[in-house]
Amino acid sequence: MDALHSKLPSLPLSLREEILTMGIRQAVPAGTELLREGQYVKVIPLVLDGLVKVFSRYEDRELLLYYIEPVESCVMSFSAGLWNLPSKVFAITEEESDLLLLPVQHVNEWVRKYPTLNQLFFGQFNKRYEDLLFTIHQVLFQRMDERLLTYLRERADRLGTNLLDLRHHQIARELGTAREVISRVLKKLEQEKWVIQHQHGIEVVTR
């Protein structure tokens, strides 16, 4: 339970203690939906461990916007929670994750009482803003082969392995396209020696 202290050393001790008493610690399995479009939010989740994906959805297509890594939070939940607005994205745990749920009324107090908390929130907003900029860039200016390779490399970096256990249809959903497209492009990337497709995974060739 002292994880918070080591992970957020920048916050005042008294705030960390308040957070620990008021916050609800929760372990959630992989694949749990944390936030749905149109939903109102009463707790702000802080990811202590694990990984959460944030998506935009339209009809039956979706697009991965960004990942929330440990000791980060979801800015959509800030605005949705603090101003009681409906969410415009949905979020799902990618791995089994350890969350700290912060009830919004307390967060409202803390923001007033502890100005340093604002620094943290600003940082999060800024990170997500940059993530979205990057995503826009990819979607508008890059072709599928580039986007796919960037996606695979980013994932390999994050997981610390070149062997990615991924289904084509998973990739397609995250990139907002169709399974066949991924199969086709992946084959092209393989011919160009950027990746190797094994029976149970895709190997990203190190440069």
Place this chain on the structure above:
Amino acid sequence: MDALHSKLPSLPLSLREEILTMGIRQAVPAGTELLREGQYVKVIPLVLDGLVKVFSRYEDRELLLYYIEPVESCVMSFSAGLWNLPSKVFAITEEESDLLLLPVQHVNEWVRKYPTLNQLFFGQFNKRYEDLLFTIHQVLFQRMDERLLTYLRERADRLGTNLLDLRHHQIARELGTAREVISRVLKKLEQEKWVIQHQHGIEVVTR
């Protein structure tokens, strides 16, 4: 000079006075570049009057991200200014505009001294986050005809007129596409009676 008082009544009087003494009031003509990619920022501009466009650029294509309207600011300048990071977007005045330039070191103090200022900053971050979400949505999930019509309507609403004086190539740049595409799609929209093209402008047909 009392514009600020009437326009930002939510801020404490003493802060507004500080802003007025430390901020630099500046009128800039239309088409002035305020922020360039890679640039470091020493003042945070607050738009008092006029209109500023914010773009993402890649090679020789660009994409309009959002507009900054009166009594709004640019979140890219927050992060670029307050953390001394290079900008990833560029901004240009669309109309002649009246700006209030806030030197970053003072803003840093104000943020600490006046917690209400944080509310304003949060609001701005949230607005831009939503703008970017909307843009992603348009770019990935909508076809050009939809995007173009949405763009024209939004613009007509903002300017309060159905008659838009726009060049095809301007539109193309803002939507990140080519002039010919706009010409083609505009013709289709005209055939479908959504717009009428006049000699000197495009009329958006009211629904």
Place this chain on the structure above:
DNA sequence: GGAATGCAGTGACCAAAGTCACCGGACTCA
């Protein structure tokens, strides 16, 4: 063993959008 299921491969086709080349009208300005 056989049916069902999930996954990937693939060819054919289509639609959207990007590109190229070229035209002609309007306007400007020297």
Place this chain on the structure above:
DNA sequence: TGAGTCCGGTGACTTTGGTCACTGCATTCC
């Protein structure tokens, strides 16, 4: 008045990516 420039229109073509239909594996589960 004639050259230059800006603007929009357009046909032809290409590329990219989305869709459809169908195949062949594995694996799993009765």
